[in-house]
Amino acid sequence: MxxxxxxxxxxxxxxxxxxxxxxxxxxxxxxxxxxxxxxxxxxxxxxxxTSTEKPAxxxxxxxxxxxxxxxxxxxxxxxxxxxxxxxxxxxxxxxxxxxxxxxxxxxxxxxxxxxxxxxxxxxxxxxxxxxxxxxxxxxxxxxxxxxxxxxxxxxxxxxxxxxxxxxxxxxxxxxxxxxxxxxxxxxxxxxxxxxxxxxxxxxxxxxxxxxxxxxxxxxxxxxxxxxxxxxxxxxxxxxxxxxxxxxxxxxxxxxxxxxxxxxxxxxxxxxxxxxxxxxxxxxxxxxxxxxxxxxxxxxxxxxxxxxxxxxxxxxxxxxxxxxxxxxxxxxxxxxxxxxxxxxVTNTALNIADNEKPVELTPYSGNPFVGLAFKLEEGRYGQLTYMRIYQGALKKGSFITNVKTGKKIKVPRLVRMHASDMEDVDELGAGEIGAMFGVDCASGDTFTDGTVQVSLSSMFVPQPVISLSLSPIGKESPNFSKALNRFQKEDPTFRVHVDKESKETIISGMGELHLQIYVERMKREYNVECLTGKPQVAFRETITQAAKFNYTHKKQSGGAGQFGRVMGVLEPMELDEETGKDVAFENRVIGGNIPTNFIPACEKGFVDALEKGPLIGHPVNGLRMVLEDGAAHAVDSSELAFRIATKNAFNEAFAKAKPTILEPIMNVAITAPTEFQGAVIGGLNKRKGTVVDTEIQEDYFNVTADVPLNDMFGYSTELRSATQGKGEFSMEYKDHQPVQTHVQEQLIQEYKKKEAAKSK
Missing domain, CATH: 3.40.50.300 (P-loop containing nucleotide triphosphate hydrolases)
Known part of the structure; x- marks a missing residue:
């Protein structure tokens, strides 16, 4: 044979x-x-x-x-x-x-x-x-x-x-x-x-x-x-x-x-x-x-x-x-x-030694190091999925959360089989399992306490779409309970309360993403919700540098308020290492602004970033450089410099040719070739830019960059244009400036909304 x-x-x-x-x-x-x-x-x-460990x-x-x-x-x-x-x-x-x-x-x-x-x-x-x-x-x-x-x-x-x-x-x-x-x-x-x-x-x-x-x-x-x-x-x-x-x-x-x-x-x-x-x-x-x-x-x-x-x-x-x-x-x-x-080489950062990278050896006799990479709300409490990189995780043993320093006991260990689970007493190095009843966040590193190392966290994309959410009928504790759980489970799902409208706003990666969570609230928590019109995550930025020289004075009997800030507001590219595109830089010399007021200036800058002057959306892509200023021996305070910096920011922002940025989506569409004209016509109508087209026998693929603001309701339009045979998917690409007439329109709408609120 x-x-x-x-x-x-x-x-x-x-x-x-x-x-x-x-x-x-x-x-x-x-x-x-x-x-x-x-x-x-x-x-x-x-x-x-490995010199510190016994041989495998x-x-x-x-x-x-x-x-x-x-x-x-x-x-x-x-x-x-x-x-x-x-x-x-x-x-x-x-x-x-x-x-x-x-x-x-x-x-x-x-x-x-x-x-x-x-x-x-x-x-x-x-x-x-x-x-x-x-x-x-x-x-x-x-x-x-x-x-x-x-x-x-x-x-x-x-x-x-x-x-x-x-x-x-x-x-x-x-x-x-x-x-x-x-x-x-x-x-x-x-x-x-x-x-x-x-x-x-x-x-x-x-x-x-x-x-x-x-x-x-x-x-x-x-x-x-x-x-x-x-x-x-x-x-x-x-x-x-x-x-x-x-x-x-x-x-x-x-x-x-x-x-x-x-x-x-x-x-x-x-x-x-x-x-x-x-x-x-x-x-x-x-x-x-x-x-x-x-x-x-x-x-x-x-x-x-x-x-x-x-x-x-x-x-x-x-x-x-x-x-x-x-x-x-x-x-x-x-x-x-x-x-x-x-x-496979896995490295961690040694916290005890200036975050120096150390290689982890996947051997069960070494000190335990594990990463909690996913959380789920199970029938018996929080279920934490864990990858063991080094050492062994035993039921009943004590482990330490490196981020919080808390020592916790492992009450129950399981191996997962979809929604079923099988109890185990120990998980060895290199294995993937789950533990119950341990309170932590996604991305936390656990050790046995003998080593101080942290594993790098995963990349989390920014949300691009928001909905206002309100429960139908009387608000129950389950509403906030569900939102807290979903946020803990999914780092791309964000929740905040709008300061002015007091509405609960949920943000995520797309319409389907948010629909699924609204549906889960109804099924798992018995909370039916009403959703508002989807809001696009616009951003505001500047296109050129502008100087500022602002003095904040307020005198109302007794000690007043005084703070003067001078400097420049300039555009800033995204820093690949830190992932940030906003920065505050202090270049004040000679003590014209006392050092104890500099953090207050930075707080004023952060305040200004939250709500841009054009349409009230967050500001990014700029650096504020504080170069000089003046203080008063009696009237200067942290509050005065915080207000002065925020107002100086708004003044310089208006002079720096501000623009509104909108999320651009990379849209991929597949449909029968007979509908190619209708599909491309529909994309042009939605201000899309065709990047690539490819014909494969009876079907064609088209890739286009389209503003997210123009993509609402596209699934229905595509179905009707292709007799239900077309399908599409879209993914966030980047933020790009909106067209001038769109910017004017958005600013006018924002002004009307603000005027209506003040009445």
Missing amino acids: SFVKTLFGGLPGRAQSVAAFHNAVATSAPLAAQQTYSVPVSMLRRFQS DSADIKRLSMLRNIGISAHIDSGKTTCTERILFYTGRIKEIHDVRGRDGVGAKMDSMELEREKGITIQSAATYASWGDYNVNIIDTPGHVDFTIEVERALRVLDGACLILCSVSGVQSQTITVDRQMRRYNVPRLSFINKMDRAGANPFRIIDQMRQKLKLTAAAVQIPIGTEDQFRGVVDLIQWKALYNEGDNGENLVSKDIPADLIELATEKRHELIEQLANVDDNIADIYLNEEIPTAEQFITAIRTATINLKFTPVLMGSAFKNTAVQPLLNAIVDYLPNPTE
């Missing part, structure tokens, strides 16, 4: 695993000597190099080498949740398959929220774990909709590897580009899976070209399809040089056969392309390529794994999760190509 037949032939569904692969390798020649999965020497060296024990190293923490990410509707459902079935975690929009009304396991099942979308990322042979895989299924981008952000912050899913027809879409950017931000190695190979118009090689051009990835197929569209039956594995078919009611049996004769030529061409791409990133493969030889399966696997972990290469697999085809090879690829926790 050939090596590959030993590997794949006739293995029953759930026993079919990487364990079988290792056994096959161990008993076959000539790969037996080469294909070993023992612990790499570099990994042992890394463990033993072999059981812990073996456990870590058999662990994978992965996320499944993609554009909306690419099949992430369906793919996760099949993975859970083939690994034996669930006994039946249910689909996202299934007729049985059960819904996918990972979409546990009632709203998710109704709308057929993922709203919250869900965690689970599964076993594939001897390997343990922690999986986080993330939402695809851009409004819930924070869920993807925090998942990628704590994962070691990711699976990027692409649709075989739509390919690289707007949210795919966003997910790619997030993966790069956290240096997450990924493999790609081209899903929906059974769809009409499926073309995986066009998608691979898009990955190279749009995402600038060194990507190559490690499989080719056997048939496409409704004829899709399986894949050819270019590494093992065998055809793989799924048999059984749910595709649980993976059967290996010889490659069909009509595919030999294409398979040879694509394997040559794979070798070429790998030769660009791996010296060993380059030598083999120059000698015009074919690498062995073991050489392929080693080269792909090394290049993937080093972020130099992306292997591309293909299949159809919905049709239960080629999901098991994806699982094999996950354990073969994605890193274990020891192969």
Whole structure:
């Protein structure tokens, strides 16, 4: 029996695993000597190099080498949740398959929220774990909709590897580009899976070209399809040089056969392309390529794994999760190509040593360090998702919140399986779990108290849209309780009370984002709410520098008020390091303004930023430089200088050619080609600027930059213009100046509103 037949032939569904692969390798020649999965020497060296800790024990190293923490990410509707459902079935975690929009009304396991099942979308990322042979895989299924981008952000912050899913027809879409950017931000190695190979118009090689051009990835197929569209039956594995078919009611049996004769030529061409791409990133493969030889399966696997972990290469697999085809090879690829926790460098900041970066070693004998990356309100109190980077977390042990310094006892530890949970006594280094009853915020670092280190927090995008919110009928305590909980769970959801109108304002990433929270208040807290017209997050700024020289005097018998400030207000670019685009600079010399009044001047500057003079929106993109001033021995006070600075700001702002900035959205639309004229006409009407158009057979994709203020009600317009066949997604791009006539209009509306209030 050939090596590959030993590997794949006739293995029953759930026993079919990487364990079988290792056994096959161990008993076959000539790969037996080469294909070993023992612990790499570099990994042992890394463990033993930590001077303060005792050396790692072999059981812990073996456990870590058999662990994978992965996320499944993609554009909306690419099949992430369906793919996760099949993975859970083939690994034996669930006994039946249910689909996202299934007729049985059960819904996918990972979409546990009632709203998710109704709308057929993922709203919250869900965690689970599964076993594939001897390997343990922690999986986080993330939402695809851009409004819930924070869920993807925090998942990628704590994962070691990711699976990027692409649709075989739509390919690289707007949210795919966003997910790619997030993966790069956290240096997450990924493999790609081209899903929906059974769809009409499926073309995986066009998608691979898009990955190279749009995402600038060194990507190559490690499989080719056997048939496409409704004829899709399986894949050819270019590494093992065998055809793989799924048999059984749910595709649980993976059967290996010889490659069909009509595919030999294409398979040879694509394997040559794979070798070429790998030769660009791996010296060993380059030598083999120059000698015009074919690498062995073991050489392929080693080269792909090394290049993937080093972020130099992306292997591309293909299949159809919905049709239960080629999901098991994806699982094999996950354990073969994605890193274990020891192969990823995680650093923390040592608070005791001027925030000097220190490398964390994922070994259970080291001092405990963990990150709370997600919060949920569970049935038994707050559920805190935790990634353990170092040491072990034990039930009943005491841990310290680095931010607050509070010492807390761990009352209950669980492993998550979507909404279900399984109690455990201990979570080792590199694992992901959850604990109950611990009060903390998302992004808090926990240690055992012996080390003072903090993990860097995740990137949180700024909200772009706001709604006024008021409960229908009598206000109940549940209203504020719900808003507090949602804010704690989701850093992109903000709540504040407008000082003048006294209305509760909620802000978020998009209309759907806020709609979901309003709906959740009704379902989970029995609070029905009325929402006001959406408000766009305008900003005010200046376009040129202006000097100020302002004196604040007030005399009303007895001690008066006196403060004089001089300086300049100037435009400021965003500082990439700090992420700030406003600053207050003190350049006063000679003590003309006593140093104890400088903080009051800064407070006056901060007061002025809150509400701009043009339309009452926050001000950004400027620096206030305080150069000189004067004080009175009796009449000067902190209040006088605070008022003087605020008034000086407003005076200089008016002279510095102020402008209003509006959020510009990057809008991606897909619709049948016959509606192209209507769609582009609709974008022009909404002041959109077309950035890119692409035609793919019967469909076209258009990307445009459109002001958010002009995007309200667009979904209804697009549906009617395309007979319900068009779909779009939008994502915040940046703030840009509004047109002059729009600025005049906004200022007039603001003045009318202010005049109405003063009556």
